Amino acid sequence: MTLLRRTLLVLLTFVLAACAPLRPQQPAEKRYTAAELLALKPADLAWPATSTDGERALREAALAGIRARLALPPGPERDAALPALFDAIAQYNAEADAARPLLLEALPTLATRDADTQRALLTAAHTLYPAEAAPLLWPLLPQLTASKPFAIAAYTLLQADPGAAPRLLALLPQQFPAWADDPRLTALMQRLQPAVAAPPPLAELLAAPLRPGYPVIVSLQRLGRQQMGLALVRAADGRFVRDAAGQLFASPQLALARSGLAGTITNGNTPQGLFTIVGSGTATNPNIGPTPYLHSKLPVEATPAEFEHVDATGAADWSEALYESYLPESWRAWAPIKEAWLAGRAGRDELLIHGTTLNPAYYAGSAYFPGTPQQGCLISNEDWDAATGRLLASRQLALAQVYAAASPRADLAGYLLVVEVGQPGAGPVTREEAQALVDAAGR
Template sequence: MHYFVSSALSSIALLLTANLPQPVIAQAPPIRAYQQKATDDARKAQVLDQQQKSAPTRFDLQQYPISDRHLTHWQESLWAIGVLAPEKEYALQALENVMRLATANNLSDPQKAIIDTAFQVGHQLYTLKPAVYSKLRQQFLRTINDSTDPMWVAIALSALSKAPIYPELKPNSGRTGDRSQQATQINKLTQKVKQKFPNWAQDPHLKTTFQTINQNINNGKNLDLSRASLPSLKDLLAWEIAPQQAQMYVFCRPNRDVLCLSVLKDGNGKFVQQGKQLWSAPLLLQSIHNLDWNFTNGRTPQGIYRMEGVSRQPDDEYFHAYGQFSLVNLFVPFESGVTAFLPKQKGRFTGNLEAYQALLPASWRNYAPIQQTYWAGNMGRSLFRIHGSGAAINFFSNKSAVVSNQNFDWNATLGCLSALEIYDDRGSLLKSDMPKILDALQKVGRGKVEGYLVVVDIPSDADQPVTKEEIMKYSLLRL
């Protein structure tokens, strides 16, 4: 696993490995109706900045060798390719040049970090924009054949398993036989990886990637089977992870293109009302890189998070990434920085899987998807937040491929839970859900954020967001 990340990249991207402000008690901050960085001129300047950072000259290997010295340069440039998704051969070549190093020996940590970025962006463009980037298939296959790094091999296998059958590339595609052939090819690659890494069951990236691929194949064939495997939501909604602790539930669809729905329960087990209705707030839990939950910057994992404090936005430094409002801090098992993952037990969660399972109702303890936060923390994922966004809703060129048109006002992230925050061309705030979320958490926490958040995917025949009515029918909620 590779953790060396440039702070410069963190500040320009939605990358939460940046040094955020110190956690503080929850307070709904005053709303700034005007944001200079949200004006039309500022938006154009942001796009121009990305165009400059993705210019062909930035990828000249003689001028900018892939070395420790050029870590920030390469990460910023590769990120910009991901933002703009240019249909240019030079961008493809740039990714190939970096990904080719995945089979090299004696790489430094900064070099590994550059390769990490290339694989994340390459995964995004290969799976979402095949007109140019389908040629990355050879680099992914080369990685599977020759790389000794299990994480890069896992990302390569994930990308190949997700590659859709594109009519513009294969005019006769889309038939059942084509998809069956693709599944057969992925199964062969999976067996090759297992032979290459005989201890794959002890490597969390490989193990979870195999599980995800298998689930996608089986669930795609049988939605009823997927639905039947979901434990009782009544049990989950009635359960207390710890006494006198608020609990927020975020219910999603397996297709994270559509919105999730959050509801909130106070420390007494009573669901919060908004007027005479169940309090709720829509959130988007999608990865702009189209990565699964088990990779850094992938989708938000299902499972239990400790909710503890907020990180304030003292100025405009991080406005583009997070918007103007405070961020709600979420912690996964094994993550440092939490005061107490479990009440009356200081520090991070360090228990085994059985200890994590004990935080769940009995009917949920053997349900693998609800264990994702445990394994994500084990693999080093961290710094999850609930936050808004100061970026324009069309900032990411590939956004329409990972976010449904019906909720295009929400921006995808790199693993965080995205709340609505939109501005007009003059920089005036039109709407934001963060004040509502912060206010509700402050009230149930008596002035501070403290409790748990649980993310669960609910399968459905239609790719439509989860509704309040759907949640209420699972239990006689106490309002």
């Protein structure tokens, strides 16, 4: 491999780091108290890569890396380069047609590949080529002996043809008799079985105390996540935040991952359900940038004591019943609201509430534009100065500051509730829709 090509691959790997700012080998990040967060102004923050020149340089390097990988001859080096290739294609929405033959050629060989490669290439199939991949996935399914790749393949088949559900429903328990013990397969089985009841009254969930005295971010999202949702803030006193004129605070927020996979799958959508919030910090991920994120954690990722915001002494072990104890009784049997519980059991972590340095133009024409999906976090748009890369306006900073002002706690402890409303294709969640839901909750 040439030095130039090796340099491009290293650069691209760095640029495309996933939603994971807390890796031990990375430098220490800045953590914020509520007072420090409230004192920030957009002009305090800058990210040179968001300037016109900086963004162009990164994009050109990324595209050069994509083309270098596409030019590799068949063999181990190209095989090893495929996961990063498809990550880059999905992020920059470029060269998908040129890379399609490489993915379709690799799929029939996946049974002989390691689990990480299986996951990466099956995720690429779901993200970029579901219809073309589907005929190759049916004969592959019986050879996928781990639950994660099997589930990704099954979701891809459903993406290509929703009518595949009965066939998958028959196959899953045959291949995995103990499927009910696996959170990924449990979630997949729920997807395969048609809903038999309407959800409980949303007003009861929005009014539920969760744990009294803590603020809550409520993220209202569409089924399928293809449209922008809205983030609301419920203060520690249980009332939703409004401005001086009485208008409900409601900020656009995207809960869609680039992969579009279920929330129990690595790099899938933000799971529906309850998270805890344990503070605020700045990320080292270049796609997130310098704007402070709110540090949300799933069940299991957070210990029961951390989730509860109490001392660890005498804390209970995690159980489904403990998770349900945060919910109003009417919601405790509603399986979709437990996706966060299943996702935590499946090992998902570091799903943060953050801003973005990605150029929305990469996703022009999408239903969720101007959203910039990443790897499963909750993302708010930001405006950056094209000449200097300085932050001009940030929905993320506004959300974080409204949340901080709604809390009596310096450590920013609280909760995040992600809940789906309406129907797929209904368009972005509107302020009027959110207001009606809050009014119904009496909050």
